[in-house]
Amino acid sequence: MRLRPHEVAIGILGDEFEPGIFPDPNDAFDGKAEALAFLRSLTEEDFGDDCAKWRSWFNACSWEMLELHYDEWYRKELINTRDVRLEHAEKCWRSVTQRRCPNCGGLCPEYRNRCWVCEHTVGRVLA
């Protein structure tokens, strides 16, 4: 049975996965701290390493509500990543180029075929 990310995260918190299975579910997160950070971010709750409390929260959550939480989490991740990348592109390339991606507005040096921030194809401009 395929586990969803929150089930994997709870299992990691509770040391529930035997070592040596492949693929190893423990690899899904970089340790307990990251598994917990994921659960907090997904649910906006915090039960620490209390697996029973996390499980009862998820059990009480309807299927629709859970999907809503996942949707919002993905959107939040996307925005975070993009903001961080935009900032980084600005720092890296402001002295290199003035070209901006038409999709996200990020700086995009002429030698790049795809925008580093959003992967939009901008096309290479070779001098």
Ligand SMILES: [Zn+2]
């Ligand atoms: Zn872009």
